[in-house]
Amino acid sequence: MSDLPFALLALSYSGLVLFLLAHTLRKLYPPMRAAWTALAISAAVHGATMLFLDAANLPAALAFWGVPHLLLAPLLLWTAHRAPKDR
Numbered sequence: 001m002s003d004l005p006f007a008l009l010a011l012s013y014s015g016l017v018l019f020l021l022a023h024t025l026r027k028l029y030p031p032m033r034a035a036w037t038a039l040a041i042s043a044a045v046h047g048a049t050m051l052f053l054d055a056a057n058l059p060a061a062l063a064f065w066g067v068p069h070l071l072l073a074p075l076l077l078w079t080a081h082r083a084p085k086d087r
Contacts, residue, residue, distance in 0.1 A: 014068035018042055018076055035080035039073055
């Protein structure tokens with residue numbers, strides 16, 4: 001039960017970062033491309049940081065960034081799909 005606050009923190013942090021990054025990239029790209037680029041940048045950065053972790057910590061780290069990204073990706077892409085296509 002003590003992992004629940006950390007899981008909620010990871011979900012909220014990932015959501016904040018993904019949506020802010022996609023919003024910022026939307027100034028350069030159309031909404032769908034901005035969403036995919038935000039997901040790719042976030043996955044690349046988190047994947048690179050996984051290289052520096054001990055093997056014992058990899059499953060927990062993957063759970064705390066992988067699961068929130070998998071939960072938020074459909075919401076982010078749906079939001080981008082519904083956004084007005086101004087570019």
